[in-house]
Amino acid sequence: MLDPDLPAATLTELSERYRPAGLLGFTHELDGPPPPRTGVPDTHPDLALLLATSGSTGNPKLVRLSRRAVLANARSIATALSIGPGETTITSLPLHYSYGLSVLNSHLVAGGTVVLTDAGLLQRSFWADLYAYDCTSLAAVPYQYTMLRRMRFDRSDYPALTTLTQAGGRMAPELVDEFAAKMERFYVMYGQTEATARIAVLPPDRLAGKPGSVGVAVPGGRLEIDDGEVVYHGPNVMMGYADTAEDLARGDDLGGVLRTGDLGRLDPEGFLHITGRLKRIAKVFGTRVNLDDIERLLHDCGPVAVTAGDDRVIIWTETLDPSAMVRLGRRVATELRLHWSGFDVRHLDHLPILATGKVDYRTLESLA
Template sequence: MFPHPEARLIAAGDKEGLGGDDLAGYVKRTAENLDALPPGPLFCGMRNNLASVFCYLGAWHAGRPIALLDPDLPAGTLAELAERFRPGALIGFTHPLDDPPPRRRAVPDPHPDLGVLLATSGSTGNPKLVRLSRRAVLANAGAIAAALSIGPGDIAPTSLPLHYSYGLSVLNSHLVAGATVVLTEAGLLERSFWADLASYACTSLAAVPYQYTMLRRMRFDRSKFPALTTLTQAGGRLAPELVREFATQVDRLYVMYGQTEATARMTVLPPGRLADKPGSVGVAVPGGRLEIDDGEVVYHGPNVMMGYAETADDLARGDDLGGVLRTGDLGRLDHEGFLHVTGRLKRIAKVFGTRVNLDDVERLLRGSGPAAATSGDDRVTIWTETLDAAARVRLARRLAGELRLHWSGFDVRHIEHLPLLATGKVDYRALESLG
């Protein structure tokens, strides 16, 4: 059963929360309401609140595929997605459309195995949707609960957006294990978040690399939160010095590696191996298997997506991948099967946990003179030949606005001449070697 009968949801500010028959009753009534909506996938502006979680769980129990999207999507982006995927309803968006686009032609019904749709990136280009089966979602939730030893006594806050695969996996893994999730829309920089962490005696905290950098700047002191025993990290590489620092703050720090295409997490590094496996992201989660094919990390497991979707027609397709995901990352396995990620095959960067296509970034750079984009730790580096210091600051802020990320995720640097290959193309490896 999903959620587990012992699972509990608490909205920040409430005392008891919902669990057992009360939670099941709310989910059932939501499912009945959603079942009465027009056919097609549901689009939910997924917030960290009860209404959104009920929408998600209600759609699950109604057997309706649901796209969990950024609730603050610009109206134009939402309209473009709705035009392509023909949702039956749009729920909970800040900039709602008056009505879903009319169905001018027959659209096939979504595949019966399809459960959840997640966007592959923030707002760059025309994002594809990742098609996740119900089996994949439950398999990954169970694998994470097992790997992290999550049980009914555990309590986790929503420290990440629930439309982000890592944030969603925290919700799923706790609900499937009979644990408690505290729903808060406050961020780590808000006092109310830490007040809730203390008052609800949260036992774990999930974060991406930039949040760990924030915690260091905030001089995070675990002694103020005696119930907090576990930290988890995914969403990009965490600097070794931060791994060492935060490992000393709690009983357990789990370093993980994942992708939306695998319903979130594929590997976990057990806390007891942090010292002797520096730089590793661990071993495959239960039920998964890793291999290296011509340098590329390939993951096998029941949590692999059914495939991508570009339009409503794609939602009717079955499983395209058969449980095999070519990650696009370069890596190696040591003699114990621990994975070390060494680079990327594709021009994809992760900025604050959000995937950014560097080719899309370079399209936005047109008109700014000779420029190129490379990925760094939790940021995109822009190399430009012609812009002065003030123009570089303006460019960082423009990119941040267009890609809906914080401006600090863009490091705009001057370079005398972009290095070129014999073909005349930019030598990205030479740029990356410059740091």
């Protein structure tokens, strides 16, 4: 499953690598005839689903997911979120995104109901459907919650809505508190496509006492920290990546163990706190700085994204005020005790956002 709006060149490149038997539902056509399938090996019998790694656009790896992994994670999520036959949700996220697909699967496995819509949160028909079908829950990523705040979302307009869920990246604490106060249940979650979807869930009754945590491992899973890296063990871990059609014949490469690439810690009760990414590191004048830490530092400055440049950090902001932009750079430099010239603040009318609601860092890096 892929983004239906992939550019023709990207779709063509993927088709040449994976040589599919058919393509359905895409906006653009291939640049030329489809590649021949001669010599393509049979896919492994356990392979059920291929999803693109979250955030990939130009040259994505595909995540190989088994039937067991998809079913195990759907059941774990249904248990952790107390989803039952009486629950109704709506497709607020694309189904080619692991979070969106897991919302569908976890409700179906529990006998719940899913309202299918092509509309997004900014369209009136979405909210009309949410009201008309008495939806009890809504799933969203941090950027969408920022949109909901700007839209002045009022829970009282939707009396059946009792539950909100959040995954897809870290959400500002004040935004978590704001929406948790509106709802009976607000779930903060953490996951990766490589683990089918969800890895950890923070129960609503622990939200106040565990600020910044993403919760405990989903039922059937286990978390550990190895040299600062979050490692997850569970039946929902992928079989491995696929770069070509030949990789689809491979079996399970990982044995249920996923090194997430995220940095984190476990508190004494086993609650996970994500502290950054292994690869979201830059050097400024020889000093290592964590780009995620800088974004957290600037969470009160409106939409901000941070990328690495040549021996400097680039801070992307939607603000137009030149003096405010200067203050951003000086603030970070002061906090990190580095010279202000190591921080380049640049304006964009709108930060590029992927279909998943996450910042498109690859596009930002290309602009640098």
